[in-house]
Amino acid sequence: MNVREEIRFFTFFAFFACGKSAVFVCFNVCPSHGRTPQSAVLSAANIIDAMTQRLDRSDAFLMEFDACVVDSQEVSAGFAVRLDRSTFYPSAGGQPNDTGTLITHERDHTVLDVVEKDGAIWHVVAASATPLPIGSLVHGCIDWQRRFDHMQQHSGQHLLSQAFARRTNFDTIAVHIGAQECTLDLPTPTMSIATLDAVEDDANAIVHENRPLRIYEVDESEISRVPLRSAPKVHGRIRIVEIEGYDWSACGGTHVRSTGQIGLIKLLRTEKRGETTRVTFLCGGRALRDYRAVHRDASEIAASMSIGRPELSHAIARLRDETRTIAKSLATAQLQLVEYETRELLTSAYTLPNGWRIAAVAWDDHDATMLRTTAKRLAGEPGIIALLGSAGTRAQLCFARAHNVALDVAPLLRNALQALGGTKGGGSPDFAQGGGISADRATLQQALNHCAHQIEDQISTAL
Numbered sequence: 001m002n003v004r005e006e007i008r009f010f011t012f013f014a015f016f017a018c019g020k021s022a023v024f025v026c027f028n029v030c031p032s033h034g035r036t037p038q039s040a041v042l043s044a045a046n047i048i049d050a051m052t053q054r055l056d057r058s059d060a061f062l063m064e065f066d067a068c069v070v071d072s073q074e075v076s077a078g079f080a081v082r083l084d085r086s087t088f089y090p091s092a093g094g095q096p097n098d099t100g101t102l103i104t105h106e107r108d109h110t111v112l113d114v115v116e117k118d119g120a121i122w123h124v125v126a127a128s129a130t131p132l133p134i135g136s137l138v139h140g141c142i143d144w145q146r147r148f149d150h151m152q153q154h155s156g157q158h159l160l161s162q163a164f165a166r167r168t169n170f171d172t173i174a175v176h177i178g179a180q181e182c183t184l185d186l187p188t189p190t191m192s193i194a195t196l197d198a199v200e201d202d203a204n205a206i207v208h209e210n211r212p213l214r215i216y217e218v219d220e221s222e223i224s225r226v227p228l229r230s231a232p233k234v235h236g237r238i239r240i241v242e243i244e245g246y247d248w249s250a251c252g253g254t255h256v257r258s259t260g261q262i263g264l265i266k267l268l269r270t271e272k273r274g275e276t277t278r279v280t281f282l283c284g285g286r287a288l289r290d291y292r293a294v295h296r297d298a299s300e301i302a303a304s305m306s307i308g309r310p311e312l313s314h315a316i317a318r319l320r321d322e323t324r325t326i327a328k329s330l331a332t333a334q335l336q337l338v339e340y341e342t343r344e345l346l347t348s349a350y351t352l353p354n355g356w357r358i359a360a361v362a363w364d365d366h367d368a369t370m371l372r373t374t375a376k377r378l379a380g381e382p383g384i385i386a387l388l389g390s391a392g393t394r395a396q397l398c399f400a401r402a403h404n405v406a407l408d409v410a411p412l413l414r415n416a417l418q419a420l421g422g423t424k425g426g427g428s429p430d431f432a433q434g435g436g437i438s439a440d441r442a443t444l445q446q447a448l449n450h451c452a453h454q455i456e457d458q459i460s461t462a463l
């Protein structure tokens, strides 16, 4: 029998008229799940006014619970459902909300968001043909994997903030537990690697000590007796989360039972943000997954270079130096090639009746920079028109002409590109470039020859 069937068969919802006020009585008996029979008796007035009983506050490890729907409001995402009791944590204090499911005898409702307002917990569920009616019983289940991850990150943040405070005297001024990474901000523009390593070691040492986390309330008037890391933002009864003998924080979040449950605490990087430093970190399962991915990547890269992982950083530094040297040699060789080709093209350029000379050639392996350099070198010679191209999946054209040639090469290039099926290109009367289309060398040469004929035709017409 699944949970929904249990609710259908073992839940009796009675509504009694009791004088002027109505009384709802909810009985929920689920023997196969070993849950004790529960009842909630709420007057109609209480149903409207009651704050949600926060089960997560007394037991952060409670994954399932039974509750009554006491209010339901239509919202853009569907319905916001208020329960008399809930273990769903709302987004607060830098900790993201829980997600999960509200199960009724008719269907499962996925909880998309959880919001706290004036002490009431609202569970946002998607719109459905069978909304949760007021007075109905639900069985709530939180996504435990998500919750425990948040608990590891949140408890880890408390520990890390205290480690920073003890080692550097900087108090944490902002925290964020993101979907992927967590951050805390410190009021300093710089932080040395040695300090970061020392703080990381300090925090992990407290993890290894497996100190208990204790949660209790202290009256505001007594709060000076608690060595809080930072002043509380609330009044009245103040909830304290203590890492035994190490850190005391005023906090309403959910936490692990002992520092050992936080697991590995790993600082990833720092970022200077004006006068503050943002520290990105991971705890527990997130740190393990990150280490697994980094280790796998590093091992694969090392294997591809036929070296051991410890030699990786030296090998990459060596590769970087070699790449710089090769790039320098390549640039020199390309320049020599440009000089050579320029001379060759000047020799082979054919002369038009008015004295202009056309050099039209397509290559297979010239990048855009080489093409541009060659075109400009050619155009430095009086009377020259350079029509150059480089074939490939992203073929390039580059047209240039000498200062004493009264010809606009930009429309010529646009026409050539259009004939090849491309449109990305343009320039000025003396220099134009473009391409990005796929064309082989023969096709490009044909297009360049066609351009040369066009120029020849223009000159014949003018003469």
Ligand SMILES: [Zn+2]
Residues within 6 Å of the ligand: 093, 154, 158, 249, 250, 251, 252, 253
């Ligand atoms: Zn906290």
